[in-house]
Amino acid sequence: MEQIRRKRRKAFVEEKACVACGCCAKVCPVSAISVWKGITAKVDQSKCVGCGKCAAECPASVISIREVEA
Amino acid sequence: MCSGMSGIRDQYPGGGSMKSEKKWYDYLWIASAAYLILGFFNIMFAWLGLLCFFIPLLISVIKGNKGYCNRYCGRGQLFALLGGRFGLSRKKDIPGWMKSRWFRYGFLIFFFVMFFQMLWTTWLVFAGASDLHQTVKLLWTIRLPWNWAYHGTLIHEGMAQFAFGFYSVMLTSTILGLFTMVLFKPRSWCVYCPMGTMTQLICRVKNKEN
Numbered sequence: 001m002e003q004i005r006r007k008r009r010k011a012f013v014e015e016k017a018c019v020a021c022g023c024c025a026k027v028c029p030v031s032a033i034s035v036w037k038g039i040t041a042k043v044d045q046s047k048c049v050g051c052g053k054c055a056a057e058c059p060a061s062v063i064s065i066r067e068v069e070a
Numbered sequence: 071m072c073s074g075m076s077g078i079r080d081q082y083p084g085g086g087s088m089k090s091e092k093k094w095y096d097y098l099w100i101a102s103a104a105y106l107i108l109g110f111f112n113i114m115f116a117w118l119g120l121l122c123f124f125i126p127l128l129i130s131v132i133k134g135n136k137g138y139c140n141r142y143c144g145r146g147q148l149f150a151l152l153g154g155r156f157g158l159s160r161k162k163d164i165p166g167w168m169k170s171r172w173f174r175y176g177f178l179i180f181f182f183v184m185f186f187q188m189l190w191t192t193w194l195v196f197a198g199a200s201d202l203h204q205t206v207k208l209l210w211t212i213r214l215p216w217n218w219a220y221h222g223t224l225i226h227e228g229m230a231q232f233a234f235g236f237y238s239v240m241l242t243s244t245i246l247g248l249f250t251m252v253l254f255k256p257r258s259w260c261v262y263c264p265m266g267t268m269t270q271l272i273c274r275v276k277n278k279e280n
Contacts, residue, residue, distance in 0.1 A: 017169055019169070019174075019260060019261050019266055019267075019270065020136045020139065020140075020266075020270050020273070021136070021139045021140070021146065021257060021260035021261075021266060022136065022139055022140030022141070023146075023150070023257050023260065025140065026140075035135070035136055035140050037134060037135060037273055037277045038130060038134060038135040038136035038137075038269065038270060038272075038273030038274075038277070039270065039273050039274055039277060056161075057255075058255075059164065059254070059255045059256070059257040059258045059259075059260050059261050060164060060169045060260075060261045061163040061164060061169075061255070062169070
């Protein structure tokens with residue numbers, strides 16, 4: 001039987017280029033992204049639903065939405 | 071990427087509803103707008119702008135985070151409002167060089183140099199070596215007459231010189247911020263904001279120590 005592989009979308013932060021402004025955290029509907037120690041935004045992958053709001057908001061455009069294996 | 075985003079709040083009741091509750095600090099954009107307006111009437115209000123310098127620095131030094139940028143920055147909120155809700159932004163990606171480290175730190179250094187030059191001008195007035203310039207300098211070059219906003223000072227003319235200089239810094243950075251807001255994303259200013267770069271640097275150093 002062929003196995004059905006489900007893919008999910010998640011947000012990924014290019015941490016080196018993040019300016020830690022927190023715009024992403026403000027728009028996340030599930031509070032999955034937050035600014036870690038004033039250095040960079042970090043995504044809680046277990047909470048992220050991959051909606052892309054943070055990526056659209058990020059003024060530096062350092063957040064991307066990628067498909068990952070569920 | 072953005073399709074179906076609006077339904078997300080309904081799908082995930084745990085996240086959505088709480089987010090829409092506004093806190094007092096979500097209205098600090100009013101303070102930022104008021105600050106710029108007050109400077110048109112009495113330049114001495116420019117002194118209040120020091121809050122935007124000391125609060126973020128104190129938060130980063132004491133708490134080791136960017137709570138100011140993340141929550142309290144009224145200027146960021148103002149850009150988010152104008153560029154977001156009012157639609158005054160193209161919402162395009164900022165060019166790569168503008169988010170590069172050399173540009174961000176370079177702009178911070180440039181900003182510092184200009185700031186100290188402003189302090190020097192203030193010092194000259196305090197020392198009596200120079201007269202008070204009742205002007206606001208836009209983009210570090212264009213001198214605008216601003217004498218209508220000067221109604222004398224109680225202590226020393228140097229206090230007014232600092233106010234003119236500081237207001238110039240604030241107005242210049244607002245103009246740059248508005249410019250990049252229109253061209254790129256609403257809060258593009260945050261990418262190269264000298265205070266943001268400096269507080270992030272402080273957080274980096276501080277959290278490395280611990």
